[in-house]
Amino acid sequence: QVQLVESGGGLVQAGGSLRLSCAASRRNFSIYAMGWYRQAPGKQRELVAGITSAGSTKYADSVKGRFTISRDNAKNTVYLQMSSLKPEETDVYYCAADRNPIRTITTMLTNPYWGQGTQVTVSS
Numbered sequence: 001q002v003q004l005v006e007s008g009g010g011l012v013q014a015g016g017s018l019r020l021s022c023a024a025s026r027r028n029f030s031i032y033a034m035g036w037y038r039q040a041p042g043k044q045r046e047l048v049a050g051i052t053s054a055g056s057t058k059y060a061d062s063v064k065g066r067f068t069i070s071r072d073n074a075k076n077t078v079y080l081q082m083s084s085l086k087p088e089e090t091d092v093y094y095c096a097a098d099r100n101p102i103r104t105i106t107t108m109l110t111n112p113y114w115g116q117g118t119q120v121t122v123s124s
Helices: none
Strands: 003-007 010-013 018-025 034-039 046-051 057-059 067-072 077-082 091-097 118-123
Touching: 003 091, 018 034, 018 091, 018 118, 034 067, 034 077, 046 067, 046 077, 057 067
Parallel strands: 010 118
Antiparallel strands: 003 018, 018 077, 034 046, 034 091, 046 057, 067 077, 091 118
């Protein structure tokens, strides 16, 4: 079983920044894609950003240029640096870990493991 522990959420003013972290307890962390999703009440969970084992990244169009996903394989941790945050981005943010290794940008994160989520609140 893979455990994912998110941290770094909180309250920030519009235009501000936050960095989310997700520590994964699994062997061979580096060979698995990781990602960040978000979900508002009553809405579907959506991919915010993903990163493959090779370091290729994918972003939702709405966050391109403002959010950056990165990973530190030595620490088994993936990060999401968020800047220029908007009130409509108030959501629960979830860390996701691929079940199968060496996935590409187009095949990663199908049926992933999930973290417990961290609340991000952006005030106007």
